[in-house]
Amino acid sequence: MSVSFADVLAARDRIASAPIVETTPIQRSRSLSKLVDADVRLKCEHLQRTGSFKPRGAYNKLSILANAGEVRQVVAASAGNHAQGVALSANTLGLDATIVMPTFAPQAKIEATREYGAEVVLHGANFPEAMAHARSLTEEGVAFIHAFDDPAVVAGQGTLGLEIADELPTVDTVLVPIGGGGLIGGIAIALNEVLPNARVVGVQAGGAATVHESLAKGFPTALDSMRTFADGIATGSVSELTLELIDDYVDEIVTVSDEEIATSVLLLLERAKQLVEGAGAAPVAAMLGNDLDIAGETVLPVLSGGNFSMTELQLVLTHALSSREQIVQLRIRIDDRPGQLHHLSGIIAETGANVRTVAHERAVEDLEVGEAYLVFNVETSGASHTRTIVESIEADGYTVTGRQ
Numbered sequence: 001m002s003v004s005f006a007d008v009l010a011a012r013d014r015i016a017s018a019p020i021v022e023t024t025p026i027q028r029s030r031s032l033s034k035l036v037d038a039d040v041r042l043k044c045e046h047l048q049r050t051g052s053f054k055p056r057g058a059y060n061k062l063s064i065l066a067n068a069g070e071v072r073q074v075v076a077a078s079a080g081n082h083a084q085g086v087a088l089s090a091n092t093l094g095l096d097a098t099i100v101m102p103t104f105a106p107q108a109k110i111e112a113t114r115e116y117g118a119e120v121v122l123h124g125a126n127f128p129e130a131m132a133h134a135r136s137l138t139e140e141g142v143a144f145i146h147a148f149d150d151p152a153v154v155a156g157q158g159t160l161g162l163e164i165a166d167e168l169p170t171v172d173t174v175l176v177p178i179g180g181g182g183l184i185g186g187i188a189i190a191l192n193e194v195l196p197n198a199r200v201v202g203v204q205a206g207g208a209a210t211v212h213e214s215l216a217k218g219f220p221t222a223l224d225s226m227r228t229f230a231d232g233i234a235t236g237s238v239s240e241l242t243l244e245l246i247d248d249y250v251d252e253i254v255t256v257s258d259e260e261i262a263t264s265v266l267l268l269l270e271r272a273k274q275l276v277e278g279a280g281a282a283p284v285a286a287m288l289g290n291d292l293d294i295a296g297e298t299v300l301p302v303l304s305g306g307n308f309s310m311t312e313l314q315l316v317l318t319h320a321l322s323s324r325e326q327i328v329q330l331r332i333r334i335d336d337r338p339g340q341l342h343h344l345s346g347i348i349a350e351t352g353a354n355v356r357t358v359a360h361e362r363a364v365e366d367l368e369v370g371e372a373y374l375v376f377n378v379e380t381s382g383a384s385h386t387r388t389i390v391e392s393i394e395a396d397g398y399t400v401t402g403r404q
Contacts, residue, residue, distance in 0.1 A: 003151045003245065005193040008158035008186060011060040015159055018059050020049050020092055026167045026300065031271035036287055039298040041168055045160060046276050046306030050112070052232070053160055053183060053304050054085025058145065059093075060156030062086070065143055066093040073098065073142045077134035079127055079231045080109030081279075081305050082147040087118035100134035102126055106231070108309035127235055128222070148182030149239035157183045161190025164300060171198050172297035175283035177304050178202040178211060178253070179233035181242025187302070188249035199251045203286040205278070206255045208234045214243050215253075228258050229316060232279030232305050254292060259323060260285040265313075266320040268303070278316070280304045325383040327356070329375060330390070333399045336362065336372040344374060347396060351389045354379040373401070 015021045024045050032040040045053045065071040073096040076086040083099040090097035097118040101110060103125060114120050124130040138144045146153065160183070164174060174191065176184040181202075188200045204211055207227035214221045214237075222237035238246065246253075264281040267288075268274045276284075283301035286292060308316075321327040334340045341358065348355055361373040380386050390400050 003154045003158070003185065003189055003241070005189055007151060007155035008162065008190050011056075011152070011155040012159045012162055014060050014063050015056060015156065018055075018063070018092070020088055021055050021059055022048060023163055024048055026164075027272070029272045032267075032284070032287075036299070037295045040287070041171070041298065041300045042272060042274065043160075043164060043300055043302045044274065046274065046280050046303045050081070050084040050088055050116070051305055051307040052081040052085065052280075053157060053302075054081045055088055056085075056159050057150075057153035057156035057182060057186070058082070058085035058089040060159075061145055061150060061152040062089045062093050062095060064152055066095060071141060071143045072096065074145050075100070075134050075137045075142055076145040076147070077101070077127065077131035078147055079105050079130075079234065080113070080307060081232050083109065083113040083118070083120075084116055084307075086145050087113045087116035091117035098134075098137060100124070100130045100137070102130045104231075106307075106309045106312060109307055112307070126226070146239075147235070148180030148185075149241055150182075151241065154182045154186045154189075154241065154245070156186070158186025158190045160302070161187035162194065165191060165194040168298070168300060169195065170298050171195065171300050173199045173201060173292070173294055173299045175201050175203055175286055175299065175301040177233050177279045177282045177302065178204045178238070178246075179208075179235040179279065181211070181238040181246055183302075183304060184250060185242045185245030188245060192249045200249065201286065201292065202246065202250050202253045203282045204253065204255050205230045205233055205261065205282060206257050208236065209255045210237050211243075211246060211253050212255075214238055215247060219243070228261075228278070229312070230258070230261055230278030230282060232277060232307075233282065252292070254286045254289070256282055256285040256289060259319070260289060262316045262320040263323060264288065265316050269317075274303060275306050275308060275313075276303045277305045277308045280306060325386045326380055327377065328380060328386050329377050330393070331361075331401050332374045332376070332393060333367075333401055334372055334374055336370055341374060344376070344393065344398070347392050348376065348378060348389055351385070351392055352381075353385065353389055
């Protein structure tokens with residue numbers, strides 16, 4: 001299997017007539033540009049229909065199958081974004097679709113996949129288990145649609161690279177998230193041909209990183225387990241096809257932590273007014289890190305998807321705000337007598353902070369008889385404000401024994 005630039009051009013022609021794939025905007029971010037001393041342009045692929053880049057590859061593959069007339073149904077495995085891309089493409093082309101999703105798949109992505117007309121089967125505790133079950137459902141007239149290990153899918157994703165070249169020919173560095181490698185493989189093929197001087201950098205979540213080891217060994221290396229909230233890039237492996245493309249065309253690979261990704265999700269909301277899921281925010285996390293020299297460059301992070309459930313978003317933002325100390329937990333040792341809660345709440349209020357929750361802890365081994373802990377969850381403006389609160393409490397004779 002291989003993918004050529006001619007395949008990407010042919011995919012663009014097919015997709016041009018598709019009612020479901022749009023040209024997504026590139027937006028300059030002054031705030032992010034100032035933070036990294038570069039000209040930052042955001043490729044807003046999360047604004048694509050279904051909320052990610054996936055319809056590009058799915059439609060290209062399914063249109064080939066539909067035109068050949070040999071397939072009546074397609075089957076795919078996905079944690080969410082590929083599922084929606086296949087479901088929408090199949091519905092548009094008049095094919096039946098069955099999508100196998102891991103049992104941990106976000107409910108919002110399950111419901112969206114069903115709304116696009118597919119039958120959803122929940123199976124497996126991880127992506128490999130879901131994929132194995134999906135493959136078992138294939139038979140004559142039923143085609144398995146791989147999320148990345150398919151030349152037609154990769155070629156379809158490559159149309160995003162052509163768009164980048166058309167819209168921003170002056171780009172110096174393009175940052176692309178890597179899960180299975182289909183997106184970066186396709187983009188890199190296109191940019192290698194039309195913008196050969198542009199640097200292509202792949203970004204993986206540290207808890208799902210497979211590319212460095214795979215490149216070192218010369219073959220795809222799978223992870224036994226993964227730990228990242230960025231489910232869109234938690235595939236656990238790349239394929240021989242995509243590893244070859246990464247080796248041939250991608251300039252650098254960096255990894256980022258979940259904490260860095262969460263911070264980037266919050267930053268994109270605050271500064272760019274864009275709601276982007278973990279996988280889509282990973283390139284911004286890499287741009288903000290210390291592993292890349294991008295000063296003075298025109299830099300384009302690909303915001304590959306925006307399919308966050310509100311529950312997931314709440315968890316990620318709470319974590320990011322806690323890292324900034326805009327949400328803090330203060331554990332204060334007190335004499336357990338009336339008026340302490342009122343008095344300490346007043347000290348916190350005088351600093352301009354807001355108490356979200358408060359609890360008493362009395363059954364704690366290190367406490368003396370007649371003592372307790374008051375545990376405040378407090379909203380602040382940041383680390384400096386938090387220090388002011390702690391100093392005010394301690395100046396009044398209390399001990400703040402815990403601060404998270």
